[in-house]
Amino acid sequence: MGYLISNVHILTMNKTMDAYPDGAILIEGDRILRVAERSALAGEAKNQNHRVIDGRGAIAVPGFINAHTHSGMIPFRSLGDDCADRLRRFLLPLENRAMTGELASLSALYACAEMLLAGISCFVDMYYFEDTLAAAVKASGIRAFLGQTVMGEPVCDSREPYGGLLLGERFIQKWQGDELITPMIAPHATNTNSPEKIREAAALAARYDVPITMHVSEMDYEMEYFRRAYGMTPIGFLDSLGVLSPRFIAAHSIHSTPEDIRILARRGAAVAHCIGANTKSAKGVAPVKEMLEAGVKVALGTDGPASGNTLDLFTQFSLFAKFHKTAHRDRILFPASAILQLATSGAAAALGIEDQVGSIEPGKKADITLVETESVNMFPCFDPYSVLVYSATAANTDTVFVNGRLLVRGKKLTGLSLPDIRRNLDEAMGIFRREATAI
Ligand SMILES: [Zn+2]
Incomplete structure (x- = not known):
């Protein structure tokens, strides 16, 4: 059993940025089998008894990757948004006081529904009760990619400071090898963990290769x-x-200096850039142009629903374009296709899974999003990258x-x-x- 997605404008996001304006995609099991002009497939x-998905008028892109969020935090959305030191x-x-495993997991399911309905097929999470x-x-x-939070004070899933290290190790042992879940470890921040515990967390990640x-570099x-403290x-x-290593994903890194960027590039560490959350909180705009020029892998993140409010990347695309173009006073900087790369092929490279996902190519996992162009805001469509x-x-x-599983069809789960x-x-x-x- 498989699927034939037909009648779609395919943006493969492969290395040569191939596109098929009247294309078709053949899915077999969990993989993409073929990508071609519609006529060729x-x-x-009929031959293979595949279910046909008529994508008339739609643009097919690799499923988007949200490189930083906190899926357990839906209950916080719209709370204290404009307050100082929220x-x-x-x-x-x-x-x-109020976060429990049950609440975190119900929130995470809601967040997954919200992300799937926004075309996101993969996300990177940092929260508590991760198991x-x-x-x-x-x-x-x-x-x-789910990361158990580690923090140097009592938190909602551990009364012991740094209890997340033990929880995280058990979590990794339990989930490593799962076909959809990649467990990892998530020390909360540079200033909420001691140097020794940051080292321990990194050693844990190395030991399990996660x-x-x-x-x-998020906060002033x-x-x-x-x-x-250290100069x-x-x-x-x-x-x-x-x-720092290729397995390190640094969220935000807003205040990176030129030397910081050289370090990140040298160590192969990636950055999850959250333009919406960073600008909503007036923290600043990370030097993404300079990072990419230096060879740092950059992906886009929404941050949690308390910080970025929506968990969709379309919001990030628009904000990314506008803030970075304005910051450099350069209209041609970051064309739409380059921004889409940051949420697809570029993000997959940042997570080290570019051989699996991030582009629509034979052999890759079938993580594919179709975006319709029938709605009032989508006409006409001279440039599909620009429209997206x-x-x-x-x-x-x-x-x-x-x-390879059809999780959203006709805008419904x-x-x-x-x-x-x-x-x-x-x-x-x-x-x-x-x-x-009561606050
Ligand atoms: Zn965050």
Whole structure:
């Protein structure tokens, strides 16, 4: 059993950026078998008994990759958005008082539904109760890199400071080898972990050969702390600990210096750039142009629903284009196709899975998103890259395949009930809601 997606404008996002304006994609099992002009694959459906997906008018792209989020944080969305120091006033206290494994996992399932409906086929997560949460993520059918948070103080899933290290190791042992879930370790930030524990987390990642992700060079006070304490930047400090490597995904890295960028490039570490969250919180615009020029792998992230509000990458595309063009006063910088690369092939390279996903090519996993062009905001379509980056929204996502499974069709989840997911989360938010309104 497989699928033939026909009548689509395919943007393969492969190395030569091949496109098929009237194309077809043959899926067999979890893989893409063929990509060609529609006429070349016309007989395949009958021959192979494949189910035909008529993609008339749609643009087919590799499933988008959201390189940084916190899927357990849906309950926080729209809380204290415009408050100063929201992290320490709302997020951390509420997490300690009201976040449970059940709430985190119901939230994660909601987040997966939201991301699938936005064409995202893979995401990178940092949260608590990651083992409980992983079961919900797995049930959604999405691909995910899930990182157990490690922090040097009592947190919602561990009364012991740094309890996340032990939880994380068990989590990695349990989930390593899963076909959709890649477990990893996630020290929360450079300034919320001791140097020894950052080293331990990196050693754990090396021992199990799994990724490691961390908030890096995000906060003004973080920069100031490392300057005063060590006379270094956080990235220089991490390098001095020997923890930067190709398995390291640094979230944000807003305040990277030219030397920091050289270090990241030299160590092969990747950056998850969250333009929406970074600018909403007035923290700044990371030097992505310089990072890419130096050879640093950069992917796009939404950050959590408390920080970036929406979990779709279309919002990031638009903000990315506008902030970076404006920052450099250069309209031709980052054309739409280059921005799409950051969410597909470039992101796959940043996560070290470019041999598996990130482009529509024979042999790759069938992670494919179809974006319709029938809606009022999508006409006309002279340039499909441009339409996706500047005109489209998550609501234009029509069909999503992950690992060869059809998870979204006609803008609806095929195997999950969004009203049920929402109701279950809503009902589990009782204590959280009371604590939130009391702040
Ligand atoms: Zn974050």
